[in-house]
Amino acid sequence: MANWKTCKECGAPLGSDDIAINQKLISRNVQEFFCIDCLANYYRTTSEAIRQRIEYYRKSGECTLFR
Numbered sequence: 001m002a003n004w005k006t007c008k009e010c011g012a013p014l015g016s017d018d019i020a021i022n023q024k025l026i027s028r029n030v031q032e033f034f035c036i037d038c039l040a041n042y043y044r045t046t047s048e049a050i051r052q053r054i055e056y057y058r059k060s061g062e063c064t065l066f067r
Helices: 016-025 036-042 047-060
Strands: none
């Protein structure tokens, strides 16, 4: 069963950007989600880098996950 409400790592509440970036970077079929901070740790990058990527996808207008 999919957990769309809380981070699978730390239990933080998830927003639409958290869910969308997980689907973009991991898989559209992902059933458990990381918050942005835990996703950054998973990819060994910074939270700011993940947020910049979200803004990039949003501004491009081509990714339906960020409209």
